[in-house]
Amino acid sequence: MYKDVYEKWLHHPNLDPSYKEVLENMDEKEKSDAFYTTIEFGTAGMRGLLGPGTNRINIHTIRKANVGFAEYIVAHGKEAMERGVAIGYDNRHMSYEFAMDSAKVLATFNIRSYVFESLRPTPELSFAVRHFNCFGGIMVTASHNPKEYNGYKLYDEKGCQLVPALAQQVIDRVNAVEDELAITANPSADQEKLITVIGKDVDEEYYENVLSIQLNPNVNKDNVKIIFTPEHGTANIPVKEVYTRAGYHFVAVEEQCTPDPDFSNTPTPNPEEKGAYDLALEYAKREDADIILVCDPDADRMGVGVKHEGEWHLLTGNQSGAVLIEYIFSQLIDKDRMPNNPVMFNTVVTGDLGEKIADKYGVATEKTLTGFKFIGEKVAKYEKTNEKQYVFGYEESYGSLIKPFVRDKDAPQACLMLAEAACYYKEKGKTLVDVLYDLYAELGYYEESQTSLKLAGQEGAARIQEILATLRTSDVEAINGVKVTRFEDYKECRIVEDGKESELTGFTKSDVLKYYLEDGSWIAIRPSGTEPKCKFYYCVKGTSLEDAHSKTLAYQKAMDEMIK
Incomplete structure (x- = not known):
């Protein structure tokens, strides 16, 4: 099967010339991996390796996605077409080309678009959708993935990534496109006029909104020095601009401020991995800094390093989220600004400490599936009903949203609030690690961590499915000798507790398993989207x-044994 599709691509007259030589030099394994399936939408849109093939990100698969999105917009009528689409992109290979080509494909359907003049953060794209009252948005990015990747995210009219029900409407139309190679991006002269280039006006509005989140704008900033790196990505200008306007003292890691698609000066652009902090730590030691803030390339995630008792501690996403929750909620209470019926959102794989802090301050916690679009969906729901008031949302994967003028994770907001918290607590003689340790002492000691089994290609995808299927059908009574008290299967929508089975409701079906243990711990498993x-x-x-x-290490070893 894949061989026929490969041959079709190789000899198609519309094949982008840059792909011809790559195809000719592929061995059988490479051909199979590039063509055995069609690249799919996951928890964060469509993302994959760059290169020719139906299972790759390239000009042809991007065009196919754009045709599906365009037909979805057209189906909603002329008003949707006129409201149009905002388009942003990051620093990666082909991001600019994919963004401009997207605008041109949409124009052939008489759909208006607003394309940023240069790279911008994902949260600013979400903001632009709302700013221009667009019907949707496109962000070309592979977020924190390695340099070999790129991706394509779709947004709805609220600036939120498409939730499954809406995404499926696009996917059905994408799948109906029989020949992605037959699609061209050649709008007429009149259709070209539907493409508008945007820039500084949107930037200014976005910066003003980010600055509006400050709770203590006059906090003493003179005693805290920040090391900041955008990891070659889109956070470079906005975070520097916000820090400068707010008066914070920061030093940028200049080697990582260039928009380099090869990420030449960092081992990894992912704040979840220690290599992302290497150069920033060198700067921090030289500058005698207090905190390090690291943004991923599309500036929706933020990692934190804190100097505590002379040593540098890299916080997990759960830990930085906990510190933000403690600071924000305590200040809202102190200033009598906590709204009625406050609610915080996190996910089913986010650690428990944040929810314990929220409980302390009388804030309800609601959980969603992984993917910030589900949090955005909740924000929109309560914005409409006014039943509850949003005060914070976050994921364990280093992303948070403080004020919902954006409907996606927003690292510039997080960078500003973490800097404010660091200054506030330093005045009280505390580091952010002290704050975290105080929370542990008050609410319980948690180690919240994540491991990954990387399995690439067709065989890897099959193995991942096999692991989940085996666990799903196994009656796991104990892990590392500790009793499993509750089992949740988000794909089969079932709960098993005390030997009784019941229905799991309130979530879209998803391939996630979660084991609750008798000692108050839990373990969850899911394939990455x-x-x-x-x-x-x-x-x-x-x-x-x-x-x-020590218990975490034991549980990790036990899980490794279970999936062998």
Whole structure:
């Protein structure tokens, strides 16, 4: 099957010339991996390796996606077409080309578009959708993935990534496109006029909104020095601009401020991995800094390093989220600004500490599936009903949203609020690590971690499915000798507790399994929606940090044995 599709691409007259030589030099394994399937939408849109093939990100698969999106917009009528689409892109290979080509494909359907003049953060694209009252949005990015990747995210009229029900309407239309190679991007002269280039006006509005999140704008900023890096990505200008206007003292990692698609000066652009902090740590030691803030290439995620008692601590997404929750909620209470019926959102694989903090401040927590679009959907729901008031949303994967003028993770907001929190607590003689340790002592000692089993290609995808299927049908009574008290299967929508089965409601079906353990810990498993990985999430409760850590290692070893 894949050989026929490969031959079709190789000899098609519309094949982009840059792909011809690559196809000719492929071996059989490469051909199979590039053509055995069609690249699909995951938790964060369509993302994959760059290159020719139906299972790759390239000008032809992007065009196919754009035709599906265009037909979806056309189906909603002339008003939707006139409202149009905002389009942003990051620093990656082909991002600019894919963005401009997207605008041209949409123009052939008489759909208006607003394209940023140069690279911008994902949250600013979400903001632009709302700013221009667009019907939707496109962001060309592979977020925190390695340089070999690129991707394509779709947004609705609220600036939120398409939730499954809407995404399926696009996917059905995409799948109906029989020949992606037959699609051209040749709008007429009149259709070209539907493409508008945007820039500084949107930037200004976005910066003003980011600055509006400050709770203590006059906090003493003189005693805290920040090391900041955009990891070659889109956070470079907005974070520097916001920090400068707010008066923070920061030093940028200049080697990582160039929009380099090869990420030449960082081992990884992913704040979840230690290599993302290497150069920033060198700067921090030289500058005697207090905190390090690292943004991923499309500036929706933020990683944090904190100097505590002379040593540098890299916080997990759960930990930085907990610190933000403690600071924001405590200040809202102190200033009598906590709204009635406040609500916080996180996901089913986010650790428990944040929810414990929210409980302390009288804030309800609602959980969603992984993917910030589900949090955005909740924000929109309560914006309409006014039943509850949004105060925070976050994921364990280093993304958060403080004020919902954006409907996606927003690293510039997080960078500003973390800087403010660092200054506030330093005045009280505390580091952000002190704040975290105080929370552990008050609410319980948790180690919240994640491991991944990377399995690339067709065989890897099959193995990941096999792992989930095997666990799903196994009656796991204990893990590392600790009793499983509750099992949740988000694909089969079932709960097993005390030997009784009931229905799991309130979530879209998703390939996620979660085990609750008798000691207050839990373990969750899901395939990544953006990378060829099976992910394992651990929220382990102990009598101390050391106890939680040793138990985590034991649980990880037990899970490794279970999936062999």
